[in-house]
Amino acid sequence: MSVSVNAAGTDAAVGARRKLSLRVAAERWSLIIAFLAAAAIFSAARPSTFVAWANARAILDNASVLCVLAVGVTLILVLGEFDLSVGLVVGFCAAAGVSMMAFHHLSTGVAVAVSIGAGGVAGLANGIAVAYVRIPSFIATLAIGSIAAAAELAITQTSIFAGLSPSYATIATTRVAGLPLRAVIAAIVTLAFLVLLRATVYGRHASSIGDNVAAARLTGVPIERVTVIAFVLCGLTAGLAAVLVTSSANSYYPNIGTGYLLPAYAAAYLGLSLGGGLRFNVLGSYLGVLLLGMVTTGLTMLNQPSWMAALVQGAVLLVAVAGVAIRRRSVLGR
Amino acid sequence: MVVEQAAAARPWLRASELVKTYGGVAALSGVSLELRLGEIRGLVGANGAGKSTLVKILTGVTPQDAGTVAVDGRSLRPGRPHDALAAGIASVPQELTVAAGLTVAENVMLGHEPARAPGFLRPRELRRRAARAVDSLGHALPLDEPVGGLSLIDRRFVMIARALSYDTRLVIFDEPTATVSPREVALLHAAIRRLADRGVAVLYVSHHLREIEELCDSATVLRDGRVSADLERPAHEQLVRELAPAAEPAALGARRRQSSASALADEAVLVARGVSGERLRDVDLVVRRGEIVGLAGLAGSGARELILTIAGAVPWDGGEIELNGRPLRSGSTIRSVGAGAGLLPGDRSLAVFPTHTVRHNVSLPSVRAYATGPFVRRDGERSAVASLIERIGLRSGTETRISALSGGNQQKAVVARWIASGAELLLLDDPTSGVDVATRPEIHAQVVALADAGAAVLLVSTDMDELAELCDRVVVFAQGTVSHELEEGFDAAGLLAATTGTAPRKGAT
Numbered sequence: 004m005s006v007s008v009n010a011a012g013t014d015a016a017v018g019a020r021r022k023l024s025l026r027v028a029a030e031r032w033s034l035i036i037a038f039l040a041a042a043a044i045f046s047a048a049r050p051s052t053f054v055a056w057a058n059a060r061a062i063l064d065n066a067s068v069l070c071v072l073a074v075g076v077t078l079i080l081v082l083g084e085f086d087l088s089v090g091l092v093v094g095f096c097a098a099a100g101v102s103m104m105a106f107h108h109l110s111t112g113v114a115v116a117v118s119i120g121a122g123g124v125a126g127l128a129n130g131i132a133v134a135y136v137r138i139p140s141f142i143a144t145l146a147i148g149s150i151a152a153a154a155e156l157a158i159t160q161t162s163i164f165a166g167l168s169p170s171y172a173t174i175a176t177t178r179v180a181g182l183p184l185r186a187v188i189a190a191i192v193t194l195a196f197l198v199l200l201r202a203t204v205y206g207r208h209a210s211s212i213g214d215n216v217a218a219a220r221l222t223g224v225p226i227e228r229v230t231v232i233a234f235v236l237c238g239l240t241a242g243l244a245a246v247l248v249t250s251s252a253n254s255y256y257p258n259i260g261t262g263y264l265l266p267a268y269a270a271a272y273l274g275l276s277l278g279g280g281l282r283f284n285v286l287g288s289y290l291g292v293l294l295l296g297m298v299t300t301g302l303t304m305l306n307q308p309s310w311m312a313a314l315v316q317g318a319v320l321l322v323a324v325a326g327v328a329i330r331r332r333s334v335l336g337r
Numbered sequence: 338m339v340v341e342q343a344a345a346a347r348p349w350l351r352a353s354e355l356v357k358t359y360g361g362v363a364a365l366s367g368v369s370l371e372l373r374l375g376e377i378r379g380l381v382g383a384n385g386a387g388k389s390t391l392v393k394i395l396t397g398v399t400p401q402d403a404g405t406v407a408v409d410g411r412s413l414r415p416g417r418p419h420d421a422l423a424a425g426i427a428s429v430p431q432e433l434t435v436a437a438g439l440t441v442a443e444n445v446m447l448g449h450e451p452a453r454a455p456g457f458l459r460p461r462e463l464r465r466r467a468a469r470a471v472d473s474l475g476h477a478l479p480l481d482e483p484v485g486g487l488s489l490i491d492r493r494f495v496m497i498a499r500a501l502s503y504d505t506r507l508v509i510f511d512e513p514t515a516t517v518s519p520r521e522v523a524l525l526h527a528a529i530r531r532l533a534d535r536g537v538a539v540l541y542v543s544h545h546l547r548e549i550e551e552l553c554d555s556a557t558v559l560r561d562g563r564v565s566a567d568l569e570r571p572a573h574e575q576l577v578r579e580l581a582p583a584a585e586p587a588a589l590g591a592r593r594r595q596s597s598a599s600a601l602a603d604e605a606v607l608v609a610r611g612v613s614g615e616r617l618r619d620v621d622l623v624v625r626r627g628e629i630v631g632l633a634g635l636a637g638s639g640a641r642e643l644i645l646t647i648a649g650a651v652p653w654d655g656g657e658i659e660l661n662g663r664p665l666r667s668g669s670t671i672r673s674v675g676a677g678a679g680l681l682p683g684d685r686s687l688a689v690f691p692t693h694t695v696r697h698n699v700s701l702p703s704v705r706a707y708a709t710g711p712f713v714r715r716d717g718e719r720s721a722v723a724s725l726i727e728r729i730g731l732r733s734g735t736e737t738r739i740s741a742l743s744g745g746n747q748q749k750a751v752v753a754r755w756i757a758s759g760a761e762l763l764l765l766d767d768p769t770s771g772v773d774v775a776t777r778p779e780i781h782a783q784v785v786a787l788a789d790a791g792a793a794v795l796l797v798s799t800d801m802d803e804l805a806e807l808c809d810r811v812v813v814f815a816q817g818t819v820s821h822e823l824e825e826g827f828d829a830a831g832l833l834a835a836t837t838g839t840a841p842r843k844g845a846t
Contacts, residue, residue: 202713202715203711203713204704204708207713210697211690211693214692214693215690215691217686217687219701221650221682221687222670224671281692
């Protein structure tokens with residue numbers, strides 16, 4: 004930035020401002036730009052298979068589990084905390100739900116309710132440990148995640164279940180207005196969390212805590228209650244994610260939830276750019292999940308080895324987070 | 338010695354025609370500054386005048402766009418903090434940046450610990466060098482104690498010793514007395530004078546014009562990124578004239594006392610009985626509607642602790658506090674805010690939500706007023722906040738991110754927050770410590786307006802002028818309890834005497 008001040012500075016200043024605002028806009032829309040670019044590249048490389056309604060539908064359907072999880076994780080990140088138990092809690096909830104059908108021959112409805120309820124219980128444990136016992140969330144959720152993983156294997160006795168129940172499988176096969184039900188559920192959950200964070204008193208409180216917890220306390224924000232509710236909601240999303248996973252193949256295998264933690268956080272961090280690099284936001288996380296899902300599918304179609312997806316995801320995340328860190332420094336001077 | 342004197346005659350540091358623009362906005366447009374060894378020079382200016390940009394350029398933190406900084410005739414490379422340090426320029430930042438778990442000696446030598454080849458510390462050498470830096474400060478510090486056990490003022494001395502632990506010829510102090518009581522200011526100034534006597538140049542950045550008058554040999558006044566005056570032996574009145582577009586109306590305090598004499602009813606808003614806690618002993622206090630009550634005292638005397646206790650930020654264990662007839666709970670900010678208390682800390686990092694809009698910052702404690710069920714009606718909220726910030730003279734949009742505003746304007750937004758929530762007891766903790774002279778009277782006027790509208794106000798301040806100007810009465814604290822109560826006809830000098838313990842104690846007359 005070498006704008007001369009004395010020489011008819013106005014034109015230069017206007018030009019500099021325009022250049023600056025263009026850069027800000029490019030950063031803000033970088034997720035959308037990356038999304039469109041990835042779509043364009045894969046479409047050009049595989050015009051017949053990638054550009055197909057069936058493919059879009061499949062990407063949305065496959066991404067639904069991660070969408071639900073990423074949205075729950077986003078709420079925790081907005082608070083300035085971490086929930087590292089989400090993946091393991093998915094496994095615990097899956098075991099709890101599946102056992103209702105496999106061991107007790109109960110209905111699909113009960114299985115779904117137990118699965119989601121188990122998530123709520125795990126979330127409540129996380130929330131109390133963090134808000135009232137004041138254990139740093141990083142370690143508290145790691146410990147509770149480990150307990151959840153143990154509970155999962157204890158419930159299912161480390162065995163595989165297949166062909167759970169025909170009616171349970173319909174959760175994954177039903178279409179609503181041409182869209183897979185799982186994708187519709189993910190969209191509804193995303194919308195609900197979007198409204199929660201943007202338009203409610205609770206959302207105000209949550210984002211204030213994440214921005215400045217000391218100021219939030221002095222302003223009378225009920226920090227403990229808001230924190231517990233956030234962890235419970237995040238646990239419920241993990242329970243719902245467990246239903247979406249197990250219904251799709253109508254089966255369960257041990258440690259079914261491992262592998263969701265990193266991509267859920269990756270998506271949330273990708274979504275940061277949509278909030279100006281400063282605030283985690285539900286819409287950004289949702290689009291982040293779809294971007295990751297599209298890249299994975301696209302690379303598979305290009306017959307790339309399977310490790311390629313992990314490599315690209317890691318690289319994309321690193322670039323996104325680096326961009327966010329730089330932007331944060333320039334805006335807040337930290 | 339002869340050499341020293343010759344060196345003192347010509348400037349040791351010469352900054353010429355410094356220019357710096359941020360995103361097309363000029364922060365400095367041609368600032369020049371000279372400093373001789375042994376000189377104490379004040380640097381004053383409103384928030385946004387360019388003081389911090391100038392300091393950042395001198396210390397090499399930020400590169401200038403044009404102009405030079407020369408030490409002993411040699412130009413420094415722009416934007417090289419290590420070069421600036423090597424040339425002998427060190428700064429003491431406003432914030433306390435000490436590692437509480439390390440010892441004083443380790444803190445003093447932080448960042449340039451003496452080590453031998455592969456990186457092993459040399460603890461004896463470290464202690465020796467730290468002792469030398471502390472000696473040159475002339476203020477005794479326990480070298481082997483952890484910094485966590487030290488008083489705030491001693492922590493500040495640790496930071497100064499750190500600046501001196503380099504081969505330092507110029508020390509830049511940035512608002513060193515922002516959270517320091519008057520007696521401690523004297524200690525700090527004595528140390529700074531000793532430094533100057535030993536031939537160290539000092540650049541003293543402060544909003545406190547009295548301190549500049551008392552301490553400084555000369556002063557540079559910045560306004561809108563230019564030097565508007567270079568003063569020798571700066572006098573307080575002269576500085577006020579240079580800085581303030583509209584000086585504070587001196588009659589403000591007098592008018593206040595009159596209006597409260599007419600009394601808005603004798604209704605007590607706050608009643609504290611026998612409050613005791615870690616730093617408080619058996620404190621009784623009643624504050625009535627429309628009253629501005631000052632709390633004065635040295636750091637740790639209990640004055641600040643009391644308002645933090647009422648705000649719910651600090652727990653208490655004996656006695657009771659009632660606000661609007663509702664008993665408060667120890668350590669519950671939720672209860673205190675709910676009962677009508679609003680805390681305005683001078684330290685903005687305890688009040689402002691930096692990534693959020695002005696609207697969010699103003700309406701947070703009152704957001705339920707704009708809500709239908711759990712949902713916030715944003716239109717109603719926006720227009721309410723817009724009219725409020727216009728009324729208090731905050732020139733900003735409701736959707737502007739608050740961190741884009743100047744410090745004074747951020748403070749005004751926090752005032753607006755408690756107006757919006759209808760707070761009936763305002764707790765002001767050194768509210769203008771980080772605010773420029775132009776914004777100070779505006780904030781004072783808002784406080785008076787709130788009191789006139791029926792709010793009770795408790796004001797803790799280290800600035801005796803502020804207490805004398807604003808307060809109907811002042812309660813002085815010492816060792817956790819009330820030592821004096823000044824009802825009327827008090828002035829800043831009397832307050833200073835009472836807080837520093839030179840006036841007769843309560844009950845002694």
